[in-house]
Amino acid sequence: MLDYSEKYSMEVADGTPLKKSLARSLRKEKLRALALIAPLLIFVLVTFVLPIGTMLTRSIDNSIVEEILPRTVLALEDWNEKGDELPNEMVFRSFVEDFQDAIADKNHTKIGSRLNYEVSGMSSLFRKSARKVKKWDLTDNAPIKQKLIEVNKAWGDVETWAVIKTHSVALTNGYFLNAVDMQRTPFGAQAQPENKQVLVKLFIRTLKMSLIITGMCILLGYPVAWLLANLSNRTSNLLLILVLLPFWTSLLVRTSAWKVMLQNQGVINDLLVWIGLITEGSRLEIINNQFGTIVAMTHILLPFMILPMYSVMKTIPPSYLRAAKSLGATNWTAFWRVYFPQSVPGIGAGSILVFILAIGYYITPEIVGGTDGIFISNRIAYHISSSLNWGLASALGAILLGVVLLLYWVYDKIVGIDNVKLG
Amino acid sequence: MALDETNNAFVRFDRVQKSYDGESLVVKDLNLDIPKGEFLTMLGPSGSGKTTCLMMLAGFETATHGEILLDGVSINNIPPHKRGIGMVFQNYALFPHMTVAENLSFPLEVRNMGKSEREAKVKRALDMVEMGDFGGRRPAQLSGGQQQRIALARALVFEPELVLMDEPLGALDKQLREKMQFEITRLAHNLGITVVYVTHDQTEALTMSDRVAVFNDGVIQQLARPDMLYERPDNSFVAQFIGENNTLEGTVKSLTDDTAVVELDGGLQLQCEPINVDNVGQRTRVSVRPERAELNLNNLSQDACTLTGTVQEFIYMGDIFRTRISVAGCDDFIIKTPNSPNQKRLSPGQNVKFGLNKKDCRALDP
Numbered sequence: 114m115l116d117y118s119e120k121y122s123m124e125v126a127d128g129t130p131l132k133k134s135l136a137r138s139l140r141k142e143k144l145r146a147l148a149l150i151a152p153l154l155i156f157v158l159v160t161f162v163l164p165i166g167t168m169l170t171r172s173i174d175n176s177i178v179e180e181i182l183p184r185t186v187l188a189l190e191d192w193n194e195k196g197d198e199l200p201n202e203m204v205f206r207s208f209v210e211d212f213q214d215a216i217a218d219k220n221h222t223k224i225g226s227r228l229n230y231e232v233s234g235m236s237s238l239f240r241k242s243a244r245k246v247k248k249w250d251l252t253d254n255a256p257i258k259q260k261l262i263e264v265n266k267a268w269g270d271v272e273t274w275a276v277i278k279t280h281s282v283a284l285t286n287g288y289f290l291n292a293v294d295m296q297r298t299p300f301g302a303q304a305q306p307e308n309k310q311v312l313v314k315l316f317i318r319t320l321k322m323s324l325i326i327t328g329m330c331i332l333l334g335y336p337v338a339w340l341l342a343n344l345s346n347r348t349s350n351l352l353l354i355l356v357l358l359p360f361w362t363s364l365l366v367r368t369s370a371w372k373v374m375l376q377n378q379g380v381i382n383d384l385l386v387w388i389g390l391i392t393e394g395s396r397l398e399i400i401n402n403q404f405g406t407i408v409a410m411t412h413i414l415l416p417f418m419i420l421p422m423y424s425v426m427k428t429i430p431p432s433y434l435r436a437a438k439s440l441g442a443t444n445w446t447a448f449w450r451v452y453f454p455q456s457v458p459g460i461g462a463g464s465i466l467v468f469i470l471a472i473g474y475y476i477t478p479e480i481v482g483g484t485d486g487i488f489i490s491n492r493i494a495y496h497i498s499s500s501l502n503w504g505l506a507s508a509l510g511a512i513l514l515g516v517v518l519l520l521y522w523v524y525d526k527i528v529g530i531d532n533v534k535l536g
Numbered sequence: 537m538a539l540d541e542t543n544n545a546f547v548r549f550d551r552v553q554k555s556y557d558g559e560s561l562v563v564k565d566l567n568l569d570i571p572k573g574e575f576l577t578m579l580g581p582s583g584s585g586k587t588t589c590l591m592m593l594a595g596f597e598t599a600t601h602g603e604i605l606l607d608g609v610s611i612n613n614i615p616p617h618k619r620g621i622g623m624v625f626q627n628y629a630l631f632p633h634m635t636v637a638e639n640l641s642f643p644l645e646v647r648n649m650g651k652s653e654r655e656a657k658v659k660r661a662l663d664m665v666e667m668g669d670f671g672g673r674r675p676a677q678l679s680g681g682q683q684q685r686i687a688l689a690r691a692l693v694f695e696p697e698l699v700l701m702d703e704p705l706g707a708l709d710k711q712l713r714e715k716m717q718f719e720i721t722r723l724a725h726n727l728g729i730t731v732v733y734v735t736h737d738q739t740e741a742l743t744m745s746d747r748v749a750v751f752n753d754g755v756i757q758q759l760a761r762p763d764m765l766y767e768r769p770d771n772s773f774v775a776q777f778i779g780e781n782n783t784l785e786g787t788v789k790s791l792t793d794d795t796a797v798v799e800l801d802g803g804l805q806l807q808c809e810p811i812n813v814d815n816v817g818q819r820t821r822v823s824v825r826p827e828r829a830e831l832n833l834n835n836l837s838q839d840a841c842t843l844t845g846t847v848q849e850f851i852y853m854g855d856i857f858r859t860r861i862s863v864a865g866c867d868d869f870i871i872k873t874p875n876s877p878n879q880k881r882l883s884p885g886q887n888v889k890f891g892l893n894k895k896d897c898r899a900l901d902p
């Protein structure tokens with residue numbers, strides 16, 4: 114009898130075990146769910162994950178040297194780049210052979226500009242030497258070392274060869290080292306010369322200014338969000354439109370408007386001079402510096418702070434404040450002990466949003482930032498479109514991503530990520 | 537006498553009016569005295585201004601006109617947090633980010649009470665509502681009835697003399713509601729606090745209160761003890777609103793100080809208590825409670841009238857029988873009779889004779 118009931122409970126009607134048939138039916142459901150999200154998944158994969166992935170691999174990918182100068186790299190293996198002796202004849206011959214192949218394939222400028230990231234002058238060295246090396250006949254086995262050094266005496270410099278050897282590895286940490294103001298040398302990782310150290314400073318400035326901007330957005334946004342959540346529906350809709358109004362104009366226009374406002378002969382300065390607060394000669398420098406960037410970006414990012422705050426505050430019933438007051442709390446205590454803690458998830462969501470947007474902002478610092486108000490993204494943009502050092506740009510981007518994830522983790526530890534609500 | 541009354545009233549609404557939009561009055565000329573220790577319920581249909589009155593008393597709305605006095609002192613200009621009035625909200629309004637104990641401790645903290653004293657009071661309040669073991673929980677981890685009790689404890693923990701409750705049991709199921717009704721009245725009487733209670737559930741009002749103020753359209757229609765309210769309604773609104781009621785329409789034929797003879801629209805004449813009728817010839821509605829119709833004609837008093845009607849419907853309801861009769865132009869005259877062994881069961885179509893005592897027929901406004 115017991116046997117029967119046990120058997121009965123573990124099997125469905127047709128005799129298959131219960132677990133198996135449950136798993137089967139669940140699998141069907143999962144597949145259906147997967148099919149529903151498949152288009153989005155593919156879209157995200159193709160347009161987002163893949164490009165970012167390939168971009169990030171560029172930050173360590175250095176196969177170009179090995180590909181263009183394969184024999185040279187091989188021959189250089191036995192050479193001691195830390196000594197002060199030039200490589201031997203064999204290395205020079207391999208190099209010239211590689212070089213001629215590269216010229217034929219029109220690849221020689223690529224290797225030149227790759228090495229130019231590390232030592233300036235490399236690009237022109239390769240370009241200039243190519244004109245002569247191109248016509249050399251190597252079949253006569255004549256010594257080639259001296260001949261090359263005569264073409265450009267840089268070839269007789271140990272450092273030139275050391276650079277080639279140091280940067281011949283297929284996967285390099287060089288870009289990341291560069292991104293934090295260091296460099297890959299024959300003697301290991303070393304600090305960049307003082308005058309080239311800009312990136313760490315830029316990182317710190319980016320973080321600091323993003324924090325300030327986030328803080329300003331909290332200060333300015335909180336009362337607005339509170340008003341929005343507590344006014345009657347009609348007025349709050351009107352106010353909401355005012356908050357969203359900036360989204361209807363182009364970012365470029367808004368930023369340029371700040372330029373008009375803040376520049377030396379701009380509206381603010383004119384006004385201050387007119388009411389006599391400052392004299393004609395002491396007009397304020399409030400643009401093309403950090404101040405300008407902070408003002409303009411706070412304005413542009415403010416809606417991203419207000420909206421999450423508003424949607425959280427909207428869900429806090431006014432009866433909580435009333436309850437607090439009926440229990441004897443003053444307006445301030447009621448706000449601080451009862452209302453504010455419940456609005457923290459909105460502040461959290463807004464802050465994450467604004468901070469992450471700010472840390473990667475580009476257009477506004479570019480336009481109103483001058484030299485000391487630009488962000489790390491401006492540097493990334495420079496390396497992508499002007500210096501074409503995509504490896505460094507990727508390394509900078511990867512570090513930025515890492516910093517954001519790190520801060521996200523810290524936030525989770527301190528505030529708790531489930532304490533973030535968008536409504 | 538007037539002076540005496542002023543002293544007696546712990547809470548006094550003095551000609552209070554309230555308008556939200558400046559066009560219509562939500563509360564029209566409210567006069568209400570509540571003595572200390574009374575359990576007073578404001579009862580009325582939705583939108584009749586009950587919450588508004590409570591909010592004016594608590595200080596969250598200002599009276600457009602008139603004065604509210606607490607213990608003889610006008611509180612019009614005293615902010616809510618200084619009024620020292622406990623309040624239980626309809627949705628409880630327990631602070632979700634605090635534990636139960638922290639919720640209870642809050643009113644004591646804002647009064648700068650010491651830690652040990654706070655803890656003792658919180659514990660006592662929790663024990664009072666039999667929730668002693670729940671201090672460490674968050675409100676979200678409690679059932680509706682438990683939250684309700686915590687809200688009650690929080691409103692009482694700082695020992696206010698006046699506690700306001702706005703439909704505190706609205707969200708509970710019937711059984712729990714009845715249990716809580718009992719607990720609230722027990723606590724209120726034990727502590728000797730004055731309670732102003734808002735509900736639109738008439739059973740709740742009748743079972744809990746010392747007095748009930750029936751609101752309609754911003755006006756108190758009747759203010760009386762529950763039994764008076766049920767048995768001696770002042771006007772047709774109260775008669776209709778409280779309990780089940782039969783209405784017979786007619787015209788006043790003759791009128792003396794203690795008797796009004798009403799000719800019903802169906803042609804019959806009925807002797808009534810003249811409550812809201814002033815002169816002969818006037819239209820009136822006669823109100824009769826369903827259980828007051830007497831089928832046993834031997835039990836009637838001398839001033840009773842006998843009517844004959846036709847049974848339309850007979851419903852067996854367990855403890856009572858409910859019979860719907862058409863009589864005197866009224867198609868849905870209800871008679872309730874107790875289910876006793878010798879009570880006859882009527883069947884539809886049958887003619888039935890029943891009597892109405894004069895004191896049970898109240899001639900009210902049309």
Ligand SMILES: Nc1ncnc2c1ncn2[C@@H]1O[C@H](COP(=O)(O)OP(=O)(O)OP(=O)(O)O)[C@@H](O)[C@H]1O
Nearest residue numbers: 556557562580581582583584585586587588589736
């Ligand atoms: N803040 C407000 N602004 C404008 N009108 C209001 C406001 N609060 C209430 N009213 C109006 O005042 C009238 C009385 O409302 P009140 O809340 O006092 O009713 P109530 O008797 O408590 O009803 P219920 O039983 O539904 O709670 C209603 O007509 C309502 O529309």
Ligand SMILES: [Mg+2]
Nearest residue numbers: 586587588702
């Ligand atoms: Mg109400």
